[in-house]
Structure formats: C-alpha cells, structure tokens
Amino acid sequence: MSERRWNPILGEWVITATHRQDRTFLPPRDFCPLCPTKPGGAPTEIARAGFDIAVFENRFPSLRRDPPAPAVAGTELMPVAPADGACEVVVYTPVHDGTLTDQPLERVERLIAVWAHRTLVLGARPEVAAVFCFENKGEVIGVTLHHPHGQIYGYSWLPSVLEREADTARAHNHRTGGCVWCDLLGEEIADGRRIVATTEDWVAVVPFFARWPYEVHLIPRRHVGWLHELTDAEIAGMARILRTQLLKYDALFDGSLPYIMAVHQRPTDGGDHDGYHLHVEFYPPNRTATKLKFLAGSETGAGAFINDTYAEETAARLRELAPHDPSDVIS
C-alpha cells in the first residue's frame, strides 16, 4: 500500500501511498472526523466528549511504523524501500469552526509544547531521521478537512529540502565555526527593512531571498535546534510572535489567509547537525487578495522561483498591519 521509490536523477525518495486516494475529502460539517464524538453520534477519530489538543496517528498514513514490504521490486539504479516513519494529526481544538489564528495565546503555547513533546517522542525512534511539524491551511493549499489541525511527519530519511538545509548548516559550521541562520539573522536585524516583528527571543522576517511574496520566517535569536530545547520564556515568545504573524496575515487581505506552515528542526538522525537552527517558515500562496502565486514551469520544471514582489516592500506592509488584539501588539 505504501513504499518509497528512488529518483536517481534528482537523488531523492518519492513516497507512493495508494490507499490515500480515497481519504476523507472536505466532509460536511456534521461528519467532521476531527470533532469529538457526540453522544449517540457517529464515531469520529476522537472517541471522547472533550479534549484540549489531540494527537493521533493518521488513518491514511504515507509513512508508518513497521510498514509492509514494497509491492514492486526495485533495481540497483532505482531501488525501493519500505515507507517507514510516522504520520500524526494534531487537532488544535475541539471546536470545529475557526482557525489557528482564532485560538488564544495559551492554546498556541500548548500547541508548541505538543510539537516539542512529539518531536522528542518521534525523534527518539531509531528509524526517524527528521520530525516535521506543519500545517496546510486553505482549500487552495489542498486541505481536505476544515477543522483546525496540523500534521507531524517523522521521516526515516532526510527529504531534499531538509537535507539541503542540513548540508548547508554543516558546511557553514565547518567553515566558520558558527551558524548560517545566526549569521543571516544578524544581517537581517542590522538591515532592518525586512523585519516584520520581534520579541526578546524571536524575529519574524521576510527573508532577503523570499520565494513567495509574503513568505515569513520565524527565527529564535538563540542558537537551538529543537523545540524541546526552548526555555519557557522562549516558548512564550514563540507563541506571541506566531500568533502575531497569523493576525497580520489575516489582516493583510482582510480574510483568512491560506498558507503552508513548516517547522524546520534539527534532524534526529544522530548526524553532525550542530550548525542547524530551529525556525518556522510560512508560505502563503497569495500575491494579491485574489491572485495566487503558482509553482509553474520555471519553479517546478527548472527550479527557478520568480517572486513578483520585493521583500522590503512586503515586509513593510506586514510590519504596519496592527494585530487585531491589542494584547498581542509587539513593540
């Protein structure tokens, strides 16, 4: 049902997971599988009347513990491997309506604690090389369930983006003794034009090299690799800057902005990753209120991204947008 196949041209694994074609697709509100099971109602994924934040294994996993043997034989040039790893669903709240933006600060803090805990648990599994917490938000991103939720993947190898980040971190660390994110964060702070928001411990920035018009990275000032290394104060700061960024996003075009949120953490494969620096990347697809940025020929076919905006201008726009909730205003 699920396996990994090697692309010898691009040098990367592709997951095939055929049972997912039939997964639940935008069910009506009353049939939401992420709501708590109602007394006398149809069973949902969460068989209890209430919860705070719920984590469970994805019913349609791409990666799993003890996966079946591959259905197809590979070759030396194009090998195949079991799709081992983990796919978990994180339900942010028992309340069906709303988004992560609507959650109070305390819930965002607890979500970060959940991510940190799952990173610790999944990362301790010997076959898990990287733990990846993420959220796909909005139908244009391909979300199939509206209930506020995210996902956690435990990959048994380093997928290409994480691998390139880890390679860069290692090379930079060996060359300079430092961290490439610490260095670029220093430059971004010194320049200032692309900074969106800051706290004592975190910086939100549209990076110099943004691919998407409103791409934002959240970067801790201190060099840490994993969420579970953060202090309580840093977790509180992360919750504040994350929530502030979400409020800015929804204020941008006066509506719930779709995005991919990707939490990039140090790999858990035991390799040489001292130079890796925790950060969160947001890619909203909108280039205007109504127009989307597509990954078309140049991006997908050749690998050259075209950004129709200047990071300096989009950062200025995001910086000006006041959060809705005055308690979250960041000086």
Add this chain to the structure above:
Amino acid sequence: MSERRWNPILGEWVITATHRQDRTFLPPRDFCPLCPTKPGGAPTEIARAGFDIAVFENRFPSLRRDPPAPAVAGTELMPVAPADGACEVVVYTPVHDGTLTDQPLERVERLIAVWAHRTLVLGARPEVAAVFCFENKGEVIGVTLHHPHGQIYGYSWLPSVLEREADTARAHNHRTGGCVWCDLLGEEIADGRRIVATTEDWVAVVPFFARWPYEVHLIPRRHVGWLHELTDAEIAGMARILRTQLLKYDALFDGSLPYIMAVHQRPTDGGDHDGYHLHVEFYPPNRTATKLKFLAGSETGAGAFINDTYAEETAARLRELAPHDPSDVIS
C-alpha cells in the same frame, strides 16, 4: 525592476521581478495580446495579419539581456546579481481557440523546429547557461493567457532542478562512462509496465519514481543533449509521440487536461555535460477528474513528494487510451 537574490540556505538564486504583478491577466477573448493584430483593431503583440508560429520577447520578462543593476545591495552571505537571460513567448498558432492537442502533426513538428532554433540562438549567447522550453497549460497551473502558447527561458545560471540533473548526469557518466537516462530507459523498456507509448526513436513512460499520478517523460532512444541534434526522423517521431501523449491526456478525464510541460536539454554553459540526455517531462496536476494533487507541506516544506498512485497502474491506464486520431495510433 528585476534581479537575482541568493538563498544561502538552499544554495539557489531566486528571481525578483516586481513589474510582473501588473501583467495581463486572463483578458477577454477580443483583447488577446497573442492574436494577430486585426485591421483597424487594437495593436497586439504580433503586428501582422497572419503568421504560422511566432516567437517574441516577453513584455514582462523575469530575465533579459542587459538587465538593470539590482535595486538592492547584497552581502557576502546573501549576494544579489543582475537578472540576465532571456524570456520569450512562443505562440503556437494564430488561431485563438484550442490547445496544442488540437494542432495537426505538421504544426507540432514545426514547433519542435522552433524550439531547436531558439535553443541554438539563445544557447549561443555567452551569458545563457541553459535554454528551457516549457508550457503552463490551464488556469489551475496559473496560466494568464488562453491563446495556445508556451515560453522559452534562457537562464544565466543552472536553476536547481537542471543543476541537480546535470550533476547526476556528470557523476554517472564519470562512474560508468554512460548515461543515466540511457540506463533507466533500458530498465523501463525491459520492465515494460510503465511504458505508455513508443516510436522507433522515442519512448513515453511514467517513470518508476513519478511524483505526479500521470507524470510522463518523453525520452529519445538515442543519446542526444539538444533538440538541434535530432535527425529529421527523430523530430518527426518526437512530434508523433508528443501529440499522442497530448491526445491520451485529453482522453484521460474526457477534457482538456492541464499540465506543465518541461523540455530539459543539455546546459549551454560549456561545462562537462556529455552525460546529459534530452527529455520532456509532463506534470499534470490532476489525480482524478476533479481532484488535484497539491504541493503542500511535505512537498514544499520538506521536499518529500507523495504520489497517491502506482506508476504501473497510471501507465496502464494511459497506455490503453486510444488517441482520437487513428493516424496517430502508435503500435
């Protein structure tokens, strides 16, 4: 207005081209800029009453000859460079309605000759490292003009996908003395399950490692790097297999299938690319008639593609679909 910025984390250039935000977006039929200018009508991009296939510089280019100096200063860690290169538009036909699928075989042959000619001309420019002919088809791919057309980019560096292909080709060639595409094509032909169509000179295959459900690669049997190296017979064969593939695609869900079509040719930077093998890659976003495959968190955020289908099954489905035009049936 346009520049390249270096992403030191992923090790790649991102193009910023701010003037493109205002480019023509899905104009009404009567205002199509790719139709021939009508007598007494508003001027279009093509100021003549008729033409066969037209090529001209994109009015909203991301890359151009003698680009302006970058508007923003870079740093040693995050340098900036002029966006030199070329962006051309290829109008397949003066007739507004229809798609490439609707064009007769002779026109497809002439289109290939146009691609070959522009590759020769653009590739001879010293600043052009790679010539990339492609088509974005369908509004879900982000196309902004409906008139049948494609594009040609001349990059002044190797974008990441082309660079990874070139690196693989070189390493494989140094290790084996051969070509990685020749080797994988041999394996695909021997296996047979993923072959979609063949001619004497070309093979259409859903590769073992397909990322998209109906991804198809067209690969010439002979080891050539550029279109202009093809014999007349090989160009005729390429036109037949390309048109056959397009007919199969439109028959798949009984409608005009969106896709990205990417023609990958040997770089023109004068480097060590003897192992590079010309091929055409198609990525249709549909996983069913109504459902699309999205590049969401795992794909875009981590770099791990998930394909919900088996290449063996999608290839069988495409193989069975008879072309509409019996003259294009390939035995």
